Amino acid sequence: MKKNNSDSKNYILLPVFRTNVNKQDSPNVARFLSMLSNSVEQSSTVSLASRNMHQRASDDIPVVVLDSIETQGAKLISINAEELANFRFSYPGLRIIKEKFYRPAVCLPKRILxxxxxxxxxxxxxxxxxxxxxxxxxxxxxxxxxxxxxxxxxxxxxxxxxxxxxxxxxxxxxxxxxxxxxxxxxxxxxxxxxxxxxxxxLTPIALDYKDSLRYFYDTAKLPKITQKVRVGIIDTGVGPHRDLVVSGGKNLVRGEKETDYQDNGEGHGTHVGGIIGAYGGVNGVAAGVEIRSYRVFPKDKGASNFDIMKAINQAVTDQCDLINMSLGESQVDEGITSYIKEAYNAGIVCFAANGNDNRSPVSFPANDSLAIAVSAMGRLNTFPPDSVESGSVQEPYGTDKDNFIADFSNIGPETDLTAPGVGIISTYPNDLYAVMDGTSMACPAATGMAARILAGNPDILNLPRNQTRADEIVKYLSVNIKSMGFGNLFEGKGMLQPPTSK
Missing domain, CATH: 2.60.40.10 (Immunoglobulins)
Structure with missing residues (x-):
């Protein structure tokens, strides 16, 4: 019976063990993925032969190949869900992952339901x-x-x-x-x-206002980083803004121009980028760091897990040192997990936002064991008393009772760090500035401070790009973490401190 094309859904094909198949170990899978790569540009239906007891042409499996990560790597396909069992038996040796979509880990306006x-x-x-x-x-x-x-x-x-x-x-x-x-x-x-x-x-933003980020990290007094440290930002795009220098990047959104890796207009990625590396009107925690922008969010839509996988792969190709992912979703995705592992094996450490679901469990990819999960904290008197941020104050309070874990921050044993994420002033497209809240803001605060700390150790940065390098990065960061007194479920090991702190 002919299948209804309207029932087709998007799935990701991924080799069993790694993100690329080994020709010697799996020559048939390698040839199959190479064949699918050749079909991407055509955007037409490919008829794949099925393996049935009585072979007929009508049994062919129609597939549209939508996108590819390297010739013998992951593929995004459209296939009728009823054909999946037939496909799995006919073309074994591949993981099949449903395409799903991620949201930025910023606190959105409260909604009337x-x-x-x-x-x-x-x-x-x-x-x-x-x-x-x-x-x-x-x-x-x-x-x-x-x-x-x-x-x-x-x-x-x-x-x-x-x-x-x-x-x-x-x-x-x-x-x-x-x-x-x-x-x-x-x-x-x-x-x-x-x-x-x-x-x-409404109260205008004053650029010299001491928000929680500048309270804990006096960014105006931190020297610019001169040692080359490269940070990849997987987000809505970064810039344009006079306080930001973006050395390069790529737009990974299918159907959009690859060279357009500036902000999609939502401002989230530009705000994240400013927290890490702005210099001028406001300073980020790692001014002078090299920023690369990997855009995965279309305007007003979620980011595909496939596009996030592509972005991590591109960051590996570009030899980033750290990756910031201020995004999340509730369920684990083995495709993204595979690429986080690939990055780690290439000496790159990924930082991810815990999520903003009001003390719910840590979201994915932050809960991946190879990612650094970051919760959001705030401090009293670092935002106007009638601001939205005043509604985010909640126990537990830290050793310093003016410090608190934001009411929106997700928590759990997967949490590794906490960082300022309440009432953060940063860059917004077209030379503007905005205040945002979320673990989306805490994550780049931690990523930026990690970059600053790493800049002081060129020996680690010059190590061969393998797992040992990533291990050494994590160990080196560990000795620069201070507990803020919230407890492990809320803060993990604590907050990264500037390298001069004792």
């Missing part, structure tokens, strides 16, 4: 958002909860006049969250009496 019904409306509120000079702030997200536990309320985005009209079922807002894309701190307040007009001013 239960909208107020028309019959429930008791209050109509016009929210007016301005800066301190009274200038309207368009494109600002306003979220008002009347029942936070039930995620009930209303939300919207301000118009060109900085105004949004919302209808609510109560006369009191349990919580109000306001999020600016850039240039301003957000706003948070509990138990607000709702009136016909609600006027709120």
């Amino acid at each position: 239960l909208q107020v019904e028309q019959a429930e409306i008791k209050t109509a509120v016009t929210v007016n958002i301005t800066d301190p000079e009274g200038n309207a702030l368009a494109g600002t997200t306003v979220v008002i909860f009347t029942d936070f536990a039930a995620s009930k309320g209303a939300s919207g985005v301000t118009d060109a006049k900085g105004v949004i009209a919302l209808s609510l079922d109560r006369t009191t807002a349990e919580r109000i969250y306001i999020y600016a894309n850039h240039s301003y701190w957000g706003y948070f307040k509990k138990d607000v009496a709702l009136t016909a007009t609600l006027s709120i001013q």
Whole structure:
């Protein structure tokens, strides 16, 4: 019976033991993957012969080869799910992994899951958002909860006049969250009496403000790194920004231009890049480090596990020393795991964000045993008192009671480090600056400090690119970690310290 093409799904084919097949050990698999590589450019259906008791042409397995990582490496294919058993028996020696998608590990605006019904409306509120000079702030997200536990309320985005009209079922807002894309701190307040007009001013970002990153790492006083250390950032792309120098990279998103590895417009990767290596308006923790940008996120969509695999492979080819992955997903992916292992065997250490699911278990790839998993911490008085960040304060507190693990940070025994991730000021595309929260911000803080520490040991950097090199990097970082007093589930071993710290 002819299969319905609409039932086709994308799967990844990967050799059994490594990311590339050994011709001598598996010549048939090597030939098969090479044949599929030749079909990528054609984007047409390939008819693969099946191995059945009574062979017929109608039994052929139709496959579309969508993408490839090296000639005898992983392939992304589209195949009817009903054909998978036939495919596995006909072409053994390959792992078959479903394509799935990852999200950035940044704290997104709170979401209304239960909208107020028309019959429930008791209050109509016009929210007016301005800066301190009274200038309207368009494109600002306003979220008002009347029942936070039930995620009930209303939300919207301000118009060109900085105004949004919302209808609510109560006369009191349990919580109000306001999020600016850039240039301003957000706003948070509990138990607000709702009136016909609600006027709120947002606080502009001051570049000399001492946020939690600059409290723990006084970046303005840290010297620029002169020893060559190369950091790969797998994200939404990095730049353009006058404070950032990106030495190169690649756009791994299928169907997009490979040379367009700047930010896709969401700003996440540029913010991450600034935390690591910005120099100018704000300084990152490793100013002077070499940054390479590997874009895996299409605009407003998740990153394919296949594209992340391609990005890690490219970072290995480009001889990065460290890889930053401020992204995550709940389930383990053996394809990405294979490439993290490949990177480690090439002397490269991957850092990954724990995730922001409110103290849930550590997400993947942070929970991979070869990745360095980073939780997010904050500090009181490093953000305005009415900012969104004030809603992230939660126990446990550290040895210094002004320090806390963010309420959003995932935790667990896989956690290796903690780093500042609450109210972080960093670069945003087109020479702007933004405040963001998340283990997405903590991860590059740790990656950047690791780069700074490694810059002081050229002997390790000059080791042959193999597992021993990665082992030595991890061991060397270990002696520069200080416990912050949160406990292992929350902070792992603790926080990386600048090399001059004792």
